[in-house]
Amino acid sequence: MDVNPTTEFVLHLADNALILGQRNAEWCGHGPVLEQDIAISNISLDLIGQARSFYQYAAELQGNGATEDSLAYLRNERQFRNCLLVEQPKGDWATTTLRQFFFSTYQQLLFQQLLSHSDERIAAIAEKTLKEVNYHVRWSSEWVIRLGDGTAESHRRLEQAIQDLWLFTGELFTSTHYEIESGVDVALLRSNWEEKIRSNFEEASAEMPTNVFARTGGKTGLHSEHLGFMLAELQYLQRSFPGCEW
Amino acid sequence: MVDTTQAVYEILSRIADPEIPVLTILDLGIVRNVEVKDQEVIVTITSTYTGCPAMDMIATQIRMELAAAGYSSVRIEQSIRPAWTTDWMSEAGKEKLKEYGIAPPDKRFTIPEDGVACPRCGSNNTRLVSEFGSTACKALYQCRDCQEPFDFFKCH
Numbered sequence: 465m466d467v468n469p470t471t472e473f474v475l476h477l478a479d480n481a482l483i484l485g486q487r488n489a490e491w492c493g494h495g496p497v498l499e500q501d502i503a504i505s506n507i508s509l510d511l512i513g514q515a516r517s518f519y520q521y522a523a524e525l526q527g528n529g530a531t532e533d534s535l536a537y538l539r540n541e542r543q544f545r546n547c548l549l550v551e552q553p554k555g556d557w558a559t560t561t562l563r564q565f566f567f568s569t570y571q572q573l574l575f576q577q578l579l580s581h582s583d584e585r586i587a588a589i590a591e592k593t594l595k596e597v598n599y600h601v602r603w604s605s606e607w608v609i610r611l612g613d614g615t616a617e618s619h620r621r622l623e624q625a626i627q628d629l630w631l632f633t634g635e636l637f638t639s640t641h642y643e644i645e646s647g648v649d650v651a652l653l654r655s656n657w658e659e660k661i662r663s664n665f666e667e668a669s670a671e672m673p674t675n676v677f678a679r680t681g682g683k684t685g686l687h688s689e690h691l692g693f694m695l696a697e698l699q700y701l702q703r704s705f706p707g708c709e710w
Numbered sequence: 711m712v713d714t715t716q717a718v719y720e721i722l723s724r725i726a727d728p729e730i731p732v733l734t735i736l737d738l739g740i741v742r743n744v745e746v747k748d749q750e751v752i753v754t755i756t757s758t759y760t761g762c763p764a765m766d767m768i769a770t771q772i773r774m775e776l777a778a779a780g781y782s783s784v785r786i787e788q789s790i791r792p793a794w795t796t797d798w799m800s801e802a803g804k805e806k807l808k809e810y811g812i813a814p815p816d817k818r819f820t821i822p823e824d825g826v827a828c829p830r831c832g833s834n835n836t837r838l839v840s841e842f843g844s845t846a847c848k849a850l851y852q853c854r855d856c857q858e859p860f861d862f863f864k865c866h
Contacts, residue, residue, distance in 0.1 A: 503840055503841065509759075509761035511761070512761050513762065516761075517760055584791075588793075591790075591791060592760055592791065592793040592794075596846075599821075599841065602841070
């Protein structure tokens with residue numbers, strides 16, 4: 465894919481938001497209790513709103529008739545630039561809330577950095593969405609503590625979720641060429657991110673993993689098997705009935 | 711020109727938010743600018759939350775109302791910066807929210823655990839039920855005195 469680095473970076477931000485938004489939406493109607501069903505669906509909606517803002521901008525940058533819809537619905541798996549963390553299956557409630565906590569904490573730090581980005585549109589979207597991300601961090605961090613300090617079963621599930629997801633967190637801080645060329649240094653965010661996770665885990669009586677192995681690839685289009693299935697569902701209608709509106 | 715702008719604002723002041731119909735879009739503070747240029751009316755709006763599903767409907771309503779009033783050339787623009795804040799909600803709007811049964815945003819806190827005044831009985835003996843309510847902009851509370859469950863418009 466021969467695209468300009470800023471366009472690719474904006475697509476990466478959009479894809480992260482869309483894929484996690486879609487994943488979280490799988491809980492709609494299946495949440496553990498009504499209030500939390502509504503909470504996770506709201507977060508899903510915020511993420512899809514974020515994705516739209518970034519796709520609209522990416523479409524303008526790309527030109528050639530691209531639209532927010534063509535970018536979301538008509539690109540193939542290898543063209544998606546989202547990190548592996550967001551495409552992992554929703555798992556149980558511990559997996560979903562822990563992933564949200566990992567991701568929202570990362571987004572919070574990243575968007576704080578982007579507030580002073582030289583591209584005004586990126587900075588403006590970061591400013592707008594940061595207010596929502598702050599809610600996501602707050603909600604998900606409280607769930608991690610509640611599960612960690614809850615029952616033996618909830619604690620076990622949280623520990624399992626940490627085991628399952630930790631290896632996908634390193635990719636968040638592994639720079640790609642398009643981030644570097646867009647003037648963004650994600651590696652700088654790592655120590656602050658780990659500090660926030662550590663202090664939350666302490667409160668949740670959970671172990672901070674020491675494993676440093678990281679699976680990477682999603683940000684450059686090499687995805688896990690889960691993304692294809694999700695795109696099949698997400699894109700089905702536009703692929704089968706091109707241009708369909710209702 | 712000034713007269714046209716005022717006339718447009720007059721029309722906008724009658725358009726209700728689709729999700730909280732007691733508020734007009736002016737009460738909510740989402741109309742950022744009205745400009746008339748060469749017979750074209752340009753209305754700039756901003757979303758409360760990025761994923762607010764009401765935005766497309768609001769834009770359509772603005773077009774329809776202005777068309778009904780005879781404005782044939784209308785352009786709707788969306789701005790994202792500065793980001794919308796509940797500080798832009800009118801005082802009249804906050805009063806209307808309260809009468810409607812939604813606790814209005816309060817600058818002192820974002821999502822407090824307790825203490826939000828119950829819109830039904832006025833008691834501060836209330837508790838947070840969920841940080842996310844029926845729409846992105848609200849959180850769910852319950853009054854411990856009158857037992858009424860109610861929405862609180864989050865300070866944003």
